[in-house]
Amino acid sequence: xxxxxxxxxxxxxxxxxxxxxxxxxxxxxxxxxxxxxxxxxxxxxxxxxxxxxxxxxxxxxxxxxxxxxxxxxxxxxxxxxxxxxxxxxxxxxxxxxxxxxxxxxxxxxxxxxxxxxxxxxxxxxxxxxxxxxxxxxxxxxxxxxxxxxxxxxxxxxxxxxxxxxxxxxxxxxxxxxxxxxxxxxxxxxxxxxxxxxxxxxxxxxxxxxxxxxxxxx
Numbered sequence: 001x002x003x004x005x006x007x008x009x010x011x012x013x014x015x016x017x018x019x020x021x022x023x024x025x026x027x028x029x030x031x032x033x034x035x036x037x038x039x040x041x042x043x044x045x046x047x048x049x050x051x052x053x054x055x056x057x058x059x060x061x062x063x064x065x066x067x068x069x070x071x072x073x074x075x076x077x078x079x080x081x082x083x084x085x086x087x088x089x090x091x092x093x094x095x096x097x098x099x100x101x102x103x104x105x106x107x108x109x110x111x112x113x114x115x116x117x118x119x120x121x122x123x124x125x126x127x128x129x130x131x132x133x134x135x136x137x138x139x140x141x142x143x144x145x146x147x148x149x150x151x152x153x154x155x156x157x158x159x160x161x162x163x164x165x166x167x168x169x170x171x172x173x174x175x176x177x178x179x180x181x182x183x184x185x186x187x188x189x190x191x192x193x194x195x196x197x198x199x200x201x202x203x204x205x206x207x208x209x210x211x212x213x214x215x216x217x
Contacts, residue, residue, distance in 0.1 A: 007053055007216065011061050014045035019068060021045070034150065035076070035102075036142070036191040041202045043138070043195070047113030047131045048206075051123075052216050058111030066107035073103065086149065094149055101145035109137035117215055124207030131203045132196055139192040143184045151180025157187065 021042035031037040046065050050058025070077060079085050080095040113127075113134040120126035158167030158179070170182060207213045 003216070007057065011049050011053070011057070011064075014049050015061065015065055015068065018042050018045040018065065019072070022072070032187075032191055034153070034187070036188060038191045038194050038198070041195075041199045043110050043135060044131065044199050044203060044206070046107075046110040047127070047134050047199070047203065048212075050111050050114030050134070051117050051127050051130055051213060053114070054117065054217070055112060055114045058114050059108060060111070062108035062111030063104070065110065066104045069107050070099065070103045077103070087152075098145060098149060101141055101148075106138045106141040106145075109141060110134045112137055123213035123215075124204045127207050127213055128200045128204045131199045135192065135196040135199055139188060139196065142188040142192065143181075146184030146188055147181050151176075151183060154179045154183035157183055 019042075021040045025037065025039035025042060029038055029040075046058070046062060049061045053061075077095075077099060080098050081092065085091075086094040111134070113130040115133055116126040116129045117123075120129060154176075155171050157163070158171050160167075170179060174182065
């Protein structure tokens with residue numbers, strides 16, 4: 001019972017740290033125009049929970065984190081159910097897809113962070129690789145969401161003033177479906193790839209702190 005209580009308490013504290021890191025990030029780091037942001041490694045605490053307590057508990061914690069993120073993004077969630085957010089009319093299905101992919105799935109998969117805890121002996125490398133898998137899974141989820149919901153913006157995105165010439169080349173040579181997919185990969189990669197790299201580096205450095213990567217079974 002004491003171990004269970006300690007696990008819940010520790011997880012709650014790390015989730016609180018994750019939220020604080022995100023809120024601080026919003027104060028200093030500009031958000032992307034259509035959503036998404038590089039943060040001060042706000043997802044690393046969830047990855048660390050999974051590494052310390054295992055993937056099963058990590059996924060449970062990921063669901064809790066997803067609910068917290070949905071609460072923080074309440075204005076965006078509410079707007080998605082209003083007319084005009086996805087075009088003409090109220091597109092309830094699109095709003096539900098956004099909530100499911102961009103919140104529930106995208107943050108739950110951070111619980112995969114402990115996938116290497118028993119496969120890689122070096123704890124720092126295990127945590128680093130786990131963070132890449134977890135954030136990579138989130139990146140893939142956002143790619144899917146962006147392709148389904150916002151691929152109609154692809155041509156505008158690649159041909160807007162100031163965009164490199166290869167954008168216009170993509171528009172001229174790719175089908176609309178492929179262009180939409182590339183758009184989602186590029187747009188979401190603009191914040192997720194730097195976030196993945198920074199989180200992996202910090203995870204490796206954090207592992208040098210005594211007992212921080214202790215596995216609790």
